[in-house]
């Protein structure tokens with residue numbers, strides 16, 4: 001799986017390198033995005049470009065689909081956006097499971113944060129400072145200046161190219177060769193923020209940070225740590241530094257500005273601690289045994305909530321070791337003590353899923369839905385348990401009740417495809433599987449699913465028309481991407 005993604009990334013990057021000059025005319029042509037006032041790309045176009053970019057990223061990087069992790073990163077991000085200089089601009093935050101220290105902003109307000117960056121932060125304010133900096137790059141429209149090469153391309157091609165540039169920076173093992181070739185061939189195709197951009201993003205990010213009640217002093221502290229790390233790593237400097245070069249003058253400038261804010265202690269949220277504990281398990285840099293020792297050593301340290309976070313981490317290690325009983329004891333105790341801390345209850349539900357205790361899992365996900373009715377992931381999890389216990393019609397009924405705004409969600413399509421598959425309704429199953437593949441950036445696989453659906457001999461007129469329409473749509477996108485090769 002991972003290898004395939006890498007190959008795909010290599011293919012994409014190589015494909016981009018093959019084009020000395022890009023001149024693509026298509027029916028959907030982006031206007032000039034390179035304008036610093038940012039008035040030339042319409043919000044509607046930006047939305048489409050962003051969605052297309054995110055599909056492309058989804059197919060190339062390991063994005064966390066953990067509902068708790070996603071919920072956390074989105075809520076801290078939205079808190080910062082609400083306190084930014086453009087609080088109404090749409091943003092979407094997500095976590096990339098990678099040990100590399102990086103964060104990046106794409107078009108349409110899509111901001112990716114690597115788990116490596118979260119794990120290397122020593123406080124929530126440090127994490128927030130990088131996020132506030134990225135948000136400022138978006139609200140100040142710096143990113144469009146970096147993507148000038150993508151202007152006048154069709155939307156799918158521009159989105160794929162921007163994604164490829166980010167992947168090349170993100171995954172050095174794939175990208176170093178490719179990236180230097182990009183630099184040599186077409187300097188304007190990389191994301192390099194200018195010194196002025198960086199300073200502006202620091203300055204504006206700092207204000208956002210303070211307004212959102214985080215500690216502004218964390219920004220220079222974290223940047224300094226990253227700079228030290230880069231000296232230590234040498235050639236393998238944190239990716240974040242390649243796109244956002246941190247200089248001593250930036251650090252001292254930020255430190256000077258941060259010092260003007262009154263000092264206040266900002267405690268980390270419990271969500272931050274629990275997210276970090278969970279992400280530790282995705283890191284490839286520590287073994288499970290080392291992690292168990294780490295959590296056990298800290299279990300007697302700090303405040304009750306800090307200790308609870310270490311217990312939670314230990315419980316997750318037990319789940320991984322399939323010691324379900326021990327995990328259950330921990331999570332049950334924690335969820336009793338802190339009934340509104342969702343992570344403990346979801347961990348308990350996951351134990352039930354792992355033990356194939358579908359009745360137990362159903363009960364827990366129902367509880368979660370009642371406590372957190374706005375969280376779509378709990379509805380999806382519940383439906384997936386229904387499917388596991390072969391309650392397919394009931395699952396379909398629930399899917400039809402899903403709020404309209406979540407009906408483009410990949411998980412929605414996947415569950416629909418599974419439900420129809422279980423009910424031996426192959427055409428519908430293929431049709432929704434196609435939508436799932438498309439939503440996750442695998443347009444070729446989507447085309448294959450539509451063709452499979454079309455092989456059915458008893459298609460009615462209505463369904464044939466839908467399939468034909470979708471096939472044309474997917475083919476047009478593929479065509480736009482192929483033009484990158486020419």
Ligand SMILES: [Zn+2]
Pocket residue numbers: 133137193197198201243244
């Ligand atoms: Zn920057």
